[in-house]
Amino acid sequence: xxxxxxxxxxxxxxxxxxxxxxxxxxxxxxxxxxxxxxxxxxxxxxxxxxxxxxxxxxxxxxxxxxxxxxxxxxxxxxxxxxxxxxxxxxxxxxxxxxxxxxxxxxxxxxxxxxxxxxxxxxxxxxxxxxxxxxxxxxxxxxxxxxxxxxxxxxxxxxxxxxxxxxxxxxxxxxxxxxxxxxxxxxxxxxxxxxxxxxxxxxxxxxxxxxxxxxxxxxxxxxxxxxxxxxxxxxxxxxxxxxxxxxxxxxxxxxxxxxxxxxxxxxxxxxxxxxxxxxxx
Amino acid sequence: xxxxxxxxxxxxxxxxxxxxxxxxxxxxxxxxxxxxxxxxxxxxxxxxxxxxxxxxxxxxxxxxxxxxxxxxxxxxxxxxxxxxxxxxxxxxxxxxxxxxxxxxxxxxxxxxxxxxxxxxxxxxxxxxxxxxxxxxxxxxxxxxxxxxxxxxxxxxxxxxxxxxxxxxxxxxxxxxxxxxxxxxxxxxxxxxxxxxxxxxxxxxxxxxxxxxxxxxxxxxxxxxxxxxxxxxxxxxxxxxxxxxxxxxxxxxxxxxxxxxxxxxxxxxxxxxxxxxxxxxxxxxxxxxxxxxxxxxxxxxxxxxxxxxxxxx
Numbered sequence: 001x002x003x004x005x006x007x008x009x010x011x012x013x014x015x016x017x018x019x020x021x022x023x024x025x026x027x028x029x030x031x032x033x034x035x036x037x038x039x040x041x042x043x044x045x046x047x048x049x050x051x052x053x054x055x056x057x058x059x060x061x062x063x064x065x066x067x068x069x070x071x072x073x074x075x076x077x078x079x080x081x082x083x084x085x086x087x088x089x090x091x092x093x094x095x096x097x098x099x100x101x102x103x104x105x106x107x108x109x110x111x112x113x114x115x116x117x118x119x120x121x122x123x124x125x126x127x128x129x130x131x132x133x134x135x136x137x138x139x140x141x142x143x144x145x146x147x148x149x150x151x152x153x154x155x156x157x158x159x160x161x162x163x164x165x166x167x168x169x170x171x172x173x174x175x176x177x178x179x180x181x182x183x184x185x186x187x188x189x190x191x192x193x194x195x196x197x198x199x200x201x202x203x204x205x206x207x208x209x210x211x212x213x214x215x216x217x218x219x220x221x222x223x224x225x226x227x228x229x230x231x232x233x234x235x236x237x238x239x240x241x242x243x244x245x246x247x248x249x250x251x252x253x254x255x256x257x258x259x260x261x262x263x264x265x266x267x268x269x270x271x272x273x274x275x276x277x278x279x280x
Numbered sequence: 281x282x283x284x285x286x287x288x289x290x291x292x293x294x295x296x297x298x299x300x301x302x303x304x305x306x307x308x309x310x311x312x313x314x315x316x317x318x319x320x321x322x323x324x325x326x327x328x329x330x331x332x333x334x335x336x337x338x339x340x341x342x343x344x345x346x347x348x349x350x351x352x353x354x355x356x357x358x359x360x361x362x363x364x365x366x367x368x369x370x371x372x373x374x375x376x377x378x379x380x381x382x383x384x385x386x387x388x389x390x391x392x393x394x395x396x397x398x399x400x401x402x403x404x405x406x407x408x409x410x411x412x413x414x415x416x417x418x419x420x421x422x423x424x425x426x427x428x429x430x431x432x433x434x435x436x437x438x439x440x441x442x443x444x445x446x447x448x449x450x451x452x453x454x455x456x457x458x459x460x461x462x463x464x465x466x467x468x469x470x471x472x473x474x475x476x477x478x479x480x481x482x483x484x485x486x487x488x489x490x491x492x493x494x495x496x497x498x499x500x501x502x503x504x505x506x507x508x509x510x511x512x513x514x515x516x517x518x519x520x521x522x523x524x525x526x527x528x529x530x531x532x533x534x535x536x537x538x539x540x541x542x543x544x545x546x547x548x549x550x551x552x553x554x555x556x557x558x559x560x561x562x563x564x565x566x567x568x569x570x571x572x573x574x575x576x577x578x579x580x581x582x583x584x585x586x587x588x589x590x591x592x
Contacts, residue, residue, distance in 0.1 A: 018495055022387035029384055029465045030403050036418050037407060039429065055432060099313045102306040114310070118317065123573060124325050127524045127545050128565035131552045132327035133320070135338055155320030158313065187301045216412040219526055223553060234413040238531060241417060248421070255414045266409045270402050277405075277468070278475040 044253035051248055066253035070240065074257040076229055077236030082261070084146055084232050085214040088153045092210045093203055095158040100165020100202070101195050105177065115166070121159045126220070134223055148224040149232070153214055161206040168202035169195070201275070208276040215262055233258040332563035337556050349563035359564065362535075362542040363571075365454055369543070370522030372458050377518050378511060380464040385473035386499060401474060407466040416531040419460045423447050423532075447533055450540040457528040457541055469514040476510040477503060516576060523572050544568050 042058045043051060044066055050059040103115050137148045180194045214232075221235045228239060240254040266273050301308070332350070335343040353359045388400045422429040425445035434443045446456040461467075480502065488502050526545030533541040535550075544564055552561035 018390040022390045025387050026384060026400055026403075029380075029463045030400075032463050033404065033407050033466050036422060036429070037410065040418060055427070095313050095316065098309040102309040106306040108306045111306070114314075118313075121317065121321050121325075123576065124321070124569060125520060125524050125572060127526065127548055128328050128569045129321070129324040130548065131338075131558050131561050131565065132324035132331065134552070135327075135558070136320075136324060138338075151316075152320050155316055158316070159321075162313070187305050212409075215409075218413055218530060219549065222530070234411040237411065237413045237417060241420075248427075255417065259410045259414050262409050262411070263406060267406065270405065271398075273405060274398070274401055274471070277471045 040252045041256055043248050044256050046249050048247065048249065063249070066249045067257065069250055070254040070257060074236070074254050077231060077233040077258055078261055080230060081215065081232040084149045085211060087146060087150045088157065088214050089207060089210055091150065091154040092157045092161055093206060095154065096161030096165045096206050097196065097199055097203060099158065099162035100169050100199070101191065103162065103166040104169025105195070118159060118162060126156060130219065130223065137224060143224055144226050144230060149221060152220065153217070157210045157213055160209065164206055165199065165202050168199065172198055204272060204276040208273060211262070233261075328562050328565055331559050332566045334559045336559035336562070338558040345559065349560050350567070352560065353563055353567060358539050358542055359544065359547055361539045362544045362547050365541060366523060366525065366543050368454060369458050369525060370519055373522055374515055374518050377464045377467070377469050378515060381467065381469035381473050381514070382507075384465040384470055385477055386503070388474050389477045397474075401471065404466045404470055412527060413531065416460065416527055420447070420532045423456050448537055450537050453533060453537060453540045457533065460528060468517070472510050472514055473507065476507050480506050519575055520572055523568055
């Protein structure tokens with residue numbers, strides 16, 4: 001019975017060595033991957049004394065004071081991230097959709113040349129343009145504002161988005177679009193009522209890549225946001241370390257708080273997330 | 281009567297407008313995209329190349345230097361050390377990430393039950409979403425000398441004499457940042473491999489079974505060749521990331537101790553934003569893009585030399 005449960009309803013006869021090895025191996029990987037995260041949560045709930053009494057596990061009672069202490073600053077970072085990431089997401093999705101539609105469903109002079117020119121940008125990594133971009137953003141007078149992050153981020157993220165959406169639109173059958181045109185729908189109607197609904201799964205993949213990118217970028221926000229209160233969640237995490245005496249409880253409470261929004265969001269949408277990644 | 285003509289005229293203009301729109305729609309759709317890319321991608325890229333030939337403080341160009349920045353870079357032992365570290369860091373990580381992700385993907389595939397597969401995917405997807413900065417900071421704690429998790433673990437299992445300040449010793453610092461995120465399963469590589477393995481047509485595997493091939497034979501004879509495209513794809517991504525690496529330096533080591541963990545990305549960051557040497561920083565960036573281009577050229581060529589991939 002217990003063996004049955006462990007192997008997910010397989011009978012003992014089906015319990016091949018490959019299954020045993022795989023379960024053990026994956027569990028091993030999972031423990032190494034997860035334990036630091038569990039440790040982070042456990043430590044964030046400890047007072048200083050509890051931390052020194054019991055290093056490895058949870059201690060009771062939980063001490064929530066750490067969270068109360070870090071909340072104002074951490075919340076600021078989360079708010080900033082939500083603003084920057086959602087603006088970038090909207091712009092990136094619009095551009096990817098329009099670009100993918102133009103390349104995927106139309107033939108026009110210079111199409112291949114322009115597509116190649118856009119795709120070439122994938123070869124230019126961010127670190128190369130960081131210096132000219134910095135100067136550009138300063139000249140535009142948008143330093144230290146949402147635009148300093150959102151506009152360049154969109155420029156980076158839409159390239160792969162357009163590429164993905166072109167592939168996506170090319171795979172859709174002609175008939176879906178032709179039928180709408182025969183019915184007398186204008187081009188904009190076709191775009192809004194045929195293309196966009198069909199494009200949603202592809203846009204999901206673009207959105208996942210985009211959110212992960214904006215959520216993880218470190219260098220660019222650190223360079224452009226001279227006011228620390230404007231930093232997004234990731235770089236904000238760096239500010240909690242070592243400023244005062246090292247208080248791991250408070251530091252880890254800040255890390256947990258800053259990580260929580262996206263982890264919670266993606267936990268709810270795990271299946272869509274997996275499907276989106278598989279669409280890449 | 282008049283109303284009808286009006287109506288028909290309106291219809292005619294509408295259709296001609298529509299056909300006009302149809303003819304030019306791609307350009308209407310693409311123009312905001314091209315404008316945005318021009319401002320935020322193409323012009324900065326051209327400027328990066330242009331400024332790499334100048335002595336530039338970010339406000340005005342002091343002098344035109346020709347190739348001086350480049351000769352300076354290649355006689356700067358800090359930059360050269362960075363290039364060497366980059367090569368070591370990137371090649372080790374490509375091997376580690378590809379192998380661990382592939383092994384884990386094979387393990388997931390050995391379950392026939394779709395729910396069990398999904399369970400394991402979810403287990404490794406969720407840690408992926410923890411912000412990169414938090415991830416590195418956490419690894420900083422794992423590797424830290426006092427009360428760090430690795431040293432404490434060594435103490436618990438009776439290997440206390442092996443404990444050391446992993447990031448603070450020249451001998452171990454580079455290798456330590458290379459092993460950050462061990463066991464590398466929680467990432468894009470793993471998910472790409474799993475979905476590529478799931479995409480192998482059943483008849484190929486059946487044919488293999490009829491031939492009587494076991495698990496290991498199947499991995500070597502079927503999975504490896506079928507996954508070649510995905511491997512190259514992931515390998516390119518990891519390599520390009522490795523070439524640009526700056527996060528471990530920025531968050532953990534500052535390129536030290538000494539110059540033990542210098543990297544070209546960190547060199548660019550410091551040259552520009554600490555020393556105001558924007559021209560030199562631009563030149564270092566150009567060197568990095570050239571390294572990346574040479575690499576991706578070889579990989580793309582290898583990809584088109586008869587690589588076959590089911591996943592894409």
